[in-house]
Amino acid sequence: MKKIILAALLLCGAIRAGAQSPASEGPAEPYRVEVAFDKTVHILFPSAVKYVDLGSANILAGKADGAENVVRVKAAVRGFTGATSFTVITASGVLYTFEALYADSPAQLTVELEDWLHRDPYGPFASRQTYVRLSELGDETPLVVNRIMYTIYKRDARHIKTVGSKRFGVQLLLKGIYVQDELFYFHTSLRNLSKVDYDIDRVRFRIADRKVAKRTAVQETVIEPVCRFNEIAAVQAGGTVRNVWVFRKFTIPDDKVLIMDVFEHNGGRHQSFMIGNTDLVDARTITELKVR
Known part of the structure; x- marks a missing residue:
């Protein structure tokens, strides 16, 4: 259902397909997080979360109640093997990709992502990220606007x-x-x-x-x-x-x-x-x- 919602947004122009910044620097690696069945991991983003998509039914993820920039993640299946993924798009137009692995005791229960888009939009890390085009920014990418x-x-x-x-x-x-x-x-x-x-x-x-x-x-x-x-x-x-x-x-x-x-x-x-x-x-x- 979430994929269908995103497709509708793309079609309506609320979110248009974004371009990745200079390919010569290579794409950014997915963030890796450990999830558990009995514990919840909270991820704090620099801006409000607009969209969450899950790679499989092995995990549960969604916006935390009362907090626009926090996503909570936990395992839906105890002890699942291998890795799964989930994707988050924020109001800043940044697309984050995560790789989730199961662990009975996750190394981190709270993950705070750095606001590198504002602190150093000219840096190599910002240049390797994937961005979506937001309709309110017209033809400009979020990276250019932040620069x-x-x-x-x-x-x-x-x-x-x-x-x-x-x-x-x-x-x-x-x-x-x-x-x-x-x-x-x-x-x-x-x-x-x-x-x-x-x-x-x-x-x-x-x-x-x-x-x-x-x-x-x-x-x-x-x-x-x-x-x-x-x-x-x-x-x-x-x-x-x-x-x-x-x-x-x-x-x-x-x-x-x-x-x-x-x-x-x-x-x-x-x-x-x-x-x-x-x-x-x-x-x-x-x-x-x-x-x-």
Whole structure:
């Protein structure tokens, strides 16, 4: 049944067949895990799990209840011989292949996979992996998108110096906008100049009217990023955090603006800034970054 579901996704375009990165470096070896009949092995992935497929009926595997990035695996048959396999696809577009062998006492009951796609997307390990094309990323592969985000983050340039907000000792800035094919990349920073930690409740992007008359209903549209470089929950006192947000390409009517809101958890130090259509059309191209 799971194979049928994946085939339907492929047909509908939600997940399209992906290409493996440079064949000259050779494919990555499957991860090897030991499973038991009386014990459960938990595998922690860097991003949310979207799909799990089993190679045989000798094992049971599925997403852990209440956790988007955890898969639990155990043997369905006590003492099965030989090896079987299972495959996992995550929201980052990475396809993981595992080889499972039976052991009464598995060497590891918890396996945490390194987030190499964000830490070093130019490294040989990232280049050997298999990726699926995600419809929300258009024609770009997840590896290319992560390399672009990584390059923007590491270079930390500030091309836009007029968009931001500063209230209650907290400063939110838009440092740059980049464009590649069908995707926008927004580089932002959040600096906490106060002596009180800033816990982030949520971040929202919305298109709203530039001017709203009193007693007039606000017409706005919330837009969701299709990818982000970091998952940020807090900014410590005196600290600064940066992020890169990826959106499908869009434009803004002259009478509207794009607003970024950052809300403090159990606090009132809400930050926001407005982006006009001029800022979008003046976006820098990715070729200026010289992404490898």
